[in-house]
Amino acid sequence: MHPLHQLQSAIIPLIQRMYQHVFTREDIPLSPTRKEFTGDYTLVTFPLTRAAKKSPDEIAIEIGDLLLAECSHLVTSYNVIKGFLNIEMQTSVWLNYLQELSADALPAFQPRNERVLVEYASPNTNKPLHLGHVRNILLGWSMSQILQRAGYDVVRVQVVNDRGIAICKSMLAWQRFGEGITPENSGKKGDHLVGDFYIRFEEAFKQEYASWQTTEEATALWEAHLLNQKEGEPGKSREEFFKAYKNSYFNEVSALGAEAREMLVQWEQNDPEVREIWKMMNGWVYAGFDQTYAALGVTFDKSYYESETYLLGRDIVDKGLGENVFYQEEDGSVWIDLTAEGLEKRSSSAVMVRLCT
8 A cells, every 4th residue: 555545544543533523535635745844744734623623733743643652653753844744654664565566467568679778887996886876876777677677678787987097096095005905804895995095095185285385386386376367357365276276286296196197107008016906906896896786786787897998989089079079178188068969068088988888
């Protein structure tokens, strides 16, 4: 039975007993609780004032208390806002309802002889899966299940972003600060351990950048900015200026940034030591991802890896730049503008990985 009908069936006899009056479902208007309030369903108590001879708030509190006392298997809490009784249902009610739905015989759909690719998850190997990933994963998996039930030939894939400067940051931090730590000797989930080193790199970079801002070089840069500022242009504080300069510092000045970029170059040149660290740490991450996927109950038919497609993607980007399909920002990054199609601007790396699959 739908949770709404269960709640109505529970409330009606309670109210009839309380107020010695016969009520129908139409007399007990329940509606989904507005998103700004806590609850699943809301009962408007104003229509009950004549029978109860009490204020809407008093009626709401009486009904809420009785529901908690006698229907705790359905209701977990309630709150009252100006005569509106907001009722929160037990999680078990929703789970049982979903199980009932899944057990019902659904109509058989004929095969459509049409293949559909559903991509979801698409994580980076420098950090663990977070809540945004989980939302994406569950939406993708659910969509794939619905499409499959509807008769489509569904292929479930993920695109793993397993190379690049962010991955090198984690690798460099492990080299510098790891002291041989592994998931096995630390007892930590692999993707979480690698994510810790990504954070460790950012902390070290933040300290380096803060220290550099006190140097004569940084002061000269700030003073040059003040001299070159156009008349009437809104001025930036020193703090705002260096916040905006952070990426330029990383790419042009930072010793840590230079080491991370050099590691990326070494990776692209197949340096044995760098590649070995990369394989080891990615292996930790994949083991951690697999634990999460198993807990969520999702699988993939195929995994694509950026490390296997980036060279092909680079050729496509070069061609796209020549044909003005892509454009280049001042920092050298390449983008495609899809706003005319109702989408958004996307970096070429995000587009290319999908084209290459």
